[in-house]
Amino acid sequence: MTILRSGSMQKMRVELSDTIQYFLELDDQPLLMNDLLGKEVYLKNxxxxxxxxxxxxxxxxxxxxxxxxxxxxxxxCDLCMMSPDRCHFHLGTCRDEAFAESVCFNEHIVYLANSSGIKVGITRATQVPTRWIDQGAVEALPIFRVKTRQQSGLVEKIIGQHISDKTNWRKMLKGEITEIDLVAMRDELLETCRTELAQLSEEHGLQSIMPITDAQVQGLNYPVAEYPVKISSHNLDKTELISGVLKGIKGQYLILDTGVINLRKYTSYSIEFGLIE
Ligand SMILES: [Zn+2]
Structure with a gap:
C-alpha cells in the first residue's frame, strides 16, 4: 500500500470544468482524484x-x-439551517447574530435541479455551482434570487408542494437519470404557484424575491467511468479499511467497484488515503 494523503476528512473541493474536478483535501496538499480513476485505492479510518x-x-x-x-x-448546526423557513432571528433567539448577518442575510438562490429526478433547492449565491455538484445534479437552473435565507426557504416550501426537495442518492449514483426540461418545469411551476408566490413577494417586498428568467441550464458532467448496477455502501465506522477500484466520483461519493462511500459522512475523521499496490 502507498500512502498518498493523511489527515482530517473534509468534503472534496470541486471545480466546474468539462468534467468536474474533485480534490481530496486531507492535508494542505490537495489531491486531484480524477487522476485516480481506474486505480485500486483504499481509505483507512x-x-x-x-x-x-x-x-x-x-x-x-x-x-x-x-x-x-x-x-x-x-x-x-441549528434546525433553521436545514429548514430555513423556520428562521427564528426575529424572536431574538438566533444562536449567533454575526453568523446570521454574514450567512443568512445574504443573497440566496432558489433552483431546480435534476439529481435523481427533479428537485427544488436553495443555496447561498456564492455556493453556486458547488451545492449542485455536492448533490450530484446533472443539470440545474436558478429560478429565484432572494435577499435572505429565510425567504429562500419560504419560496422552496411553496414550490416543494409540487416537487421533491430531496435527492434519492441511490438513484443519483446509479446514473439512470431521465432527462427533464428544467425551463419548461420552471414555467409550469411558476404558473401553478403564481398566487402564493405573489403573496409572498407582497409580504416581503418585490425587490426581495426576484424571479430569474434569463438563466441558462447548467449541465454538470461527473468523472464516472462506470455506474454501479447495485448500490452497496461502505461504512468506515464498521470497517476500518475499505478498498476498491475507483470507478467514478459523483456528489461527494466515491464509486468503488466494491461499493460506494459518502465522504461527507466522515467529515473530521482522521483518514489515510492511498493506493493498493
Ligand atoms: Zn467542538
Missing amino acids: LGDIHCSHCGRLTKKSFSQGYCFPCFKKLPQ
Whole structure:
C-alpha cells in the first residue's frame, strides 16, 4: 500500500470544468482524484475524530464534523439551517447574530435541479455551482434570487408542494437519470404557484424575491467511468479499511467497484488515503 494523503476528512473541493474536478483535501496538499480513476485505492479510518470547530476529540461526529457541545451551540448546526423557513432571528433567539448577518442575510438562490429526478433547492449565491455538484445534479437552473435565507426557504416550501426537495442518492449514483426540461418545469411551476408566490413577494417586498428568467441550464458532467448496477455502501465506522477500484466520483461519493462511500459522512475523521499496490 502507498500512502498518498493523511489527515482530517473534509468534503472534496470541486471545480466546474468539462468534467468536474474533485480534490481530496486531507492535508494542505490537495489531491486531484480524477487522476485516480481506474486505480485500486483504499481509505483507512485512523480511529479518531476531532471536532472541526473546536478540535476536541469526539467519539461521534455530529452534523457532519462537530462534537456534541458545538452541535448544540453553533448556528450552522441549528434546525433553521436545514429548514430555513423556520428562521427564528426575529424572536431574538438566533444562536449567533454575526453568523446570521454574514450567512443568512445574504443573497440566496432558489433552483431546480435534476439529481435523481427533479428537485427544488436553495443555496447561498456564492455556493453556486458547488451545492449542485455536492448533490450530484446533472443539470440545474436558478429560478429565484432572494435577499435572505429565510425567504429562500419560504419560496422552496411553496414550490416543494409540487416537487421533491430531496435527492434519492441511490438513484443519483446509479446514473439512470431521465432527462427533464428544467425551463419548461420552471414555467409550469411558476404558473401553478403564481398566487402564493405573489403573496409572498407582497409580504416581503418585490425587490426581495426576484424571479430569474434569463438563466441558462447548467449541465454538470461527473468523472464516472462506470455506474454501479447495485448500490452497496461502505461504512468506515464498521470497517476500518475499505478498498476498491475507483470507478467514478459523483456528489461527494466515491464509486468503488466494491461499493460506494459518502465522504461527507466522515467529515473530521482522521483518514489515510492511498493506493493498493
Ligand atoms: Zn467542538
